[in-house]
Amino acid sequence: MNLTTSHLIALLPLLIVSATVIVVMLGVAWQRHHFLSATLTVIGLNAALVSLLATLTVTPIQVTPLLAFDNYSVLFMALALIAALACTTLAHAYLEGFDDRREEYYMLLLCSVLGAMTLVASRHMTALFIGLELMSVPLYGMAAYAYRNRVSLEAGLKYMVLSAAASAFLLFGMALLYAESGTLEFAGIGASMNQGGHDLWLLAGIGMMVIALGFKLSLVPFHLWTPDVYEGAPAPMSAFLATVSKLAVFALLIRLFETAPVTGNDVLHTVIAVIAFASMIVGNLLALRQNNIKRLLGYSSIAHLGYLLTALVASNSLAVETVGVYMVTYVLTTLGTFGVVALVSSPYSGVDAADMSHYRGLFWRRPYLAAVMTVMMLSLAGIPMTAGFIGKFYALAVGVQSGLWWLVAGIVVGSAIGLYYYLRVMVGLYLHEGEQSRRDATDDWGQRSGGVMVLLLAIAVLVLGVYPQPMIALIDAATMATG
Amino acid sequence: MEIAFYLSALVAILSTFRVITHTDAVHALLYLIVSLLAIAMVFFALGAPFAAALEIIVYAGAIMVLFVFVIMMLNVGQESIERERRWLRPGIWTGPAILAAILLVVLAIALWGGGSLGGISGDTLQATEVGIRLFGPYLLMVELASFLLLAALVAAVHVGRDEERQIEPDRTMNEPAQRGPDND
Numbered sequence: 001m002n003l004t005t006s007h008l009i010a011l012l013p014l015l016i017v018s019a020t021v022i023v024v025m026l027g028v029a030w031q032r033h034h035f036l037s038a039t040l041t042v043i044g045l046n047a048a049l050v051s052l053l054a055t056l057t058v059t060p061i062q063v064t065p066l067l068a069f070d071n072y073s074v075l076f077m078a079l080a081l082i083a084a085l086a087c088t089t090l091a092h093a094y095l096e097g098f099d100d101r102r103e104e105y106y107m108l109l110l111c112s113v114l115g116a117m118t119l120v121a122s123r124h125m126t127a128l129f130i131g132l133e134l135m136s137v138p139l140y141g142m143a144a145y146a147y148r149n150r151v152s153l154e155a156g157l158k159y160m161v162l163s164a165a166a167s168a169f170l171l172f173g174m175a176l177l178y179a180e181s182g183t184l185e186f187a188g189i190g191a192s193m194n195q196g197g198h199d200l201w202l203l204a205g206i207g208m209m210v211i212a213l214g215f216k217l218s219l220v221p222f223h224l225w226t227p228d229v230y231e232g233a234p235a236p237m238s239a240f241l242a243t244v245s246k247l248a249v250f251a252l253l254i255r256l257f258e259t260a261p262v263t264g265n266d267v268l269h270t271v272i273a274v275i276a277f278a279s280m281i282v283g284n285l286l287a288l289r290q291n292n293i294k295r296l297l298g299y300s301s302i303a304h305l306g307y308l309l310t311a312l313v314a315s316n317s318l319a320v321e322t323v324g325v326y327m328v329t330y331v332l333t334t335l336g337t338f339g340v341v342a343l344v345s346s347p348y349s350g351v352d353a354a355d356m357s358h359y360r361g362l363f364w365r366r367p368y369l370a371a372v373m374t375v376m377m378l379s380l381a382g383i384p385m386t387a388g389f390i391g392k393f394y395a396l397a398v399g400v401q402s403g404l405w406w407l408v409a410g411i412v413v414g415s416a417i418g419l420y421y422y423l424r425v426m427v428g429l430y431l432h433e434g435e436q437s438r439r440d441a442t443d444d445w446g447q448r449s450g451g452v453m454v455l456l457l458a459i460a461v462l463v464l465g466v467y468p469q470p471m472i473a474l475i476d477a478a479t480m481a482t483g
Numbered sequence: 484m485e486i487a488f489y490l491s492a493l494v495a496i497l498s499t500f501r502v503i504t505h506t507d508a509v510h511a512l513l514y515l516i517v518s519l520l521a522i523a524m525v526f527f528a529l530g531a532p533f534a535a536a537l538e539i540i541v542y543a544g545a546i547m548v549l550f551v552f553v554i555m556m557l558n559v560g561q562e563s564i565e566r567e568r569r570w571l572r573p574g575i576w577t578g579p580a581i582l583a584a585i586l587l588v589v590l591a592i593a594l595w596g597g598g599s600l601g602g603i604s605g606d607t608l609q610a611t612e613v614g615i616r617l618f619g620p621y622l623l624m625v626e627l628a629s630f631l632l633l634a635a636l637v638a639a640v641h642v643g644r645d646e647e648r649q650i651e652p653d654r655t656m657n658e659p660a661q662r663g664p665d666n667d
Contacts, residue, residue: 011623018630025633065620104641111634118627130624134631141638156642 006058010069012051013077014117020044021110028103037103038092041110042085049081065185066127073121075324075478076251079331080120083243084113086335086453090342091236093442093450097347098146105145108138109240116248123259125174125184128252132170132216135245136163142240143233149350155232162225166215173208176201190260206268209256216249219309220278223302227290230298235345235352238294239338242301243331250308254323257312258480273313277407279306280414287421293341294354296421297334300380303414304330307395310411314402322394324475325468329379329391332461336376339454340369343441346450353439356425361433366441370429372458379461381422382415386465491524506567508554512547519543533610 008015024040027033052074060070088109095102115134122128140163144156178184180201181192193202211222218226230238283302290296308330311322344359345352363370379388392415399408445451464471498518505511519542526535617625 018626021630021633025637064623066623101641104637107637108634108641111630111637114627114630126621126624130627130631134627134634137631138634138638141634141641144638144642147642153642 003063006061007063009058010055010061010063011067012054013048013081014114016044016048016051017110017114017117020048021107021114024103024107024110028107032101032103034092034095034102037106038088041088041106044110045081045085045088045113049078049085052078052081062123066124067118067121068123069121070480071478072255072320072480073251075475076120076247076327077117079247079328080113080116080244083247083331083335084109084240086339086457087236087240087244089449089453090239090339090346093346093445093448094234094236094342094348097349099348100146100148105142108141108145112136112138112142112240113244116244119248120251122252123186123255125178125186128256129167129170129174131252132249133167135248136167136216139163139237139241139245142237143229145237146234146348151232151351152234153232155229158225158232159229162215166212166222169208169215170212173205173212176205176208180205186256186259193260203268206260207271210268210272213249213253214275217246217253217305218298218302219275219305220282220302221275223279223283226302227286227295227298230301231292231294231354234348235294235338235342235354238297239335239342242297242334242338246301246305247327247331250305250323250327254312254320255480257315258320269313272309273404273407276306276309276313277410279303279309280410281306284414284417284421288417290421291356292354293337293356293359293425294352296425297337300418300421301334303418304380306414307392307411310395310399310404310407313404313407314398316398316402318394318398318401320478320480321472321475322398324478325394325472326391328471328475329387329461329464332457332464333376333379333386333388336372336454336457336461337380339450339457340373340376343369343445343450343454344439346442346445356428358439359425360428360431362429364433366445368446368455369441372454373429374426375458375461377422377426379465381419384465385462387461387468389465390468390471485528488525488528491521491528494518495521495525504571506564506571508563509551512551512554515550516543516547519547530607533608533613 003011020041020043023044024037027036027040055069055074056071058069059074060068062068088106091105091109095105112135115131115136115138118127118131119135120131122131140156140160142156143159144153146152147156174184177189181189183189183192189202215222215225229241233241280303283299283304283306287296287299287303290299304326308323308326311319311326314322341352341354344362345354359373362373375386379386382388382392392411396408396411399405399411441451442448446455495518498514498521501514502511502518505514519538523535523538523543526532526538
């Protein structure tokens with residue numbers, strides 16, 4: 001097994017991110033400098049993003065039995081890198097006031113992105129497991145980053161313990177699959193499934209893997225950690241958790257199900273459909289009573305992943321495209337929302353400003369920031385003219401095409417419930433200011449990288465809502481090389 | 484080797500069970516060592532002597548001894564034993580135990596119905612083959628695993644740092660760090 005030049009070109013994004021981790025680490029060892037570390041991180045992530053263009057010239061290509069670089073994985077890698085860039089800019093503003101070591105955050109973020117990229121490209125159980133762990137382990141550190149703050153430490157520990165339990169399920173599932181099919185490649189497992197005969201073990205294995213991945217995606221029976229971790233983790237880290245980890249795991253789930261199809265199996269099909277339906281309804285209902293925006297976003301992300309799962313249940317010609325479109329809109333919107341929360345909470349000063357009362361009358365103090373928040377809330381609710389509508393439209397279309405009527409009903413009912421609490425946040429922005437002590441973004445937020453990024457996101461959400469053709473064309477081209 | 488496999492697997496399960504239920508940390512750790520040894524035996528029975536040796540050297544030999552020392556130095560006394568005992572009240576564990584028992588029954592039925600308790604066959608896997616595999620097709624995973632360790636190390640160093648001397652005397656864990664004047 002030799003690595004040729006084209007293999008190395010395909011690996012270039014991974015190599016650049018790895019090199020950036022080392023450079024940032026050596027930089028910290030030489031001298032602690034917050035701005036320098038952040039800049040190096042941004043340069044590395046941008047270089048990796050550009051190198052994806054080089055990767056595109058050699059796709060589809062299989063590098064070792066473990067990784068497959070096709071247009072599909074390049075799309076999700078690009079999305080992960082963009083989300084990581086956004087989180088870096090947010091974190092820079094946020095960590096300015098952090099009275100502890102700040103540079104480790106960037107190393108953790110880069111390692112986590114490396115894991116996410118491996119996960120997106122994996123076509124083998126080993127790559128899946130190492131990628132998932134490489135993505136999750138830094139997240140424990142990131143969630144508990146402000147560890148003197150009790151809620152942050154609690155978030156980190158909760159995520160770590162529950163994540164370890166999920167990993168145990170994942171490994172057990174893989175072991176069962178390997179015992180039955182004798183291979184760890186997705187395609188090989190798919191082939192042995194089609195032969196039939198060992199349905200029970202394969203089903204148990206895939207079922208256990210679904211439990212583990214469902215935990216990472218915070219789907220309904222496995223969602224209990226989500227609001228606590230979202231609330232406790234510092235805002236830029238919550239943004240990272242809500243975007244990069246979700247999109248990487250979901251991209252992997254789709255690849256797993258496309259290359260090792262189990263949709264022929266009625267039991268699993270029904271189970272996933274029930275999980276999707278429960279996620280939509282439970283996520284939205286629990287979000288209704290929240291007064292903390294970060295908790296609210298945690299519950300709403302459960303509902304959004306439920307909508308996305310419709311595509312997986314349908315698994316028809318539109319499924320991969322739906323996942324791409326929905327993921328792009330979801331990532332942009334979630335980044336924008338958490339971006340506003342992070343900007344209002346920046347620079348770090350103990351607990352994040354996530355309570356609804358902090359945003360009361362935001363429009364009268366920071367009109368542009370309130371406008372961004374409004375756009376993001378409308379997009380999350382799926383109102384036309386925003387990107388969220390395009391995503392929801394695709395989710396509905398894919399459900400209708402496959403005749404999954406009760407999932408379609410779930411999306412409609414869930415969206416209706418969702419509208420109430422998204423609008424509640426929005427209305428609060430325009431009310432008169434309350435008596436409570438308030439938190440506010442710094443005066444120059446619009447000139448700083450985090451602020452510029454949030455404004456760009458708002459523009460992107462609006463533009464994609466009105467003129468989504470370029471995005472759809474791009475995602476159409478992101479075909480997956482199965483097998 | 485079949486009987487060895489089943490016996491050591493049984494020992495592994497029983498000792499792990501005692502790790503969880505034991506109230507004394509040191510005793511629980513000793514059970515954990517037994518459990519690891521039993522798992523090494525399982526590996527050996529399955530024809531992977533290299534993995535078995537690694538299990539004993541790395542886990543039972545190095546990591547567990549370190550654990551035992553740390554626990555002994557921490558000097559957990561009667562109080563924590565009492566606390567553990569309180570945590571293990573029947574009311575707390577009966578629910579999960581029943582659920583786990585149901586899973587066990589399901590597994591047993593599946594065993595009787597689907598799979599069969601066949602003999603153990605296969606080749607013995609030597610260290611050379613493991614090495615060739617690791618640095619052949621799995622090379623990228625070895626490299627990524629090193630990044631995994633790096634990330635875990637960075638996270639652990641950041642969260643677990645001893646900051647006694649650097650913390651202002653009036654701050655405790657329960658109060659968030661106060662920096663900004665407009666913090667509520």
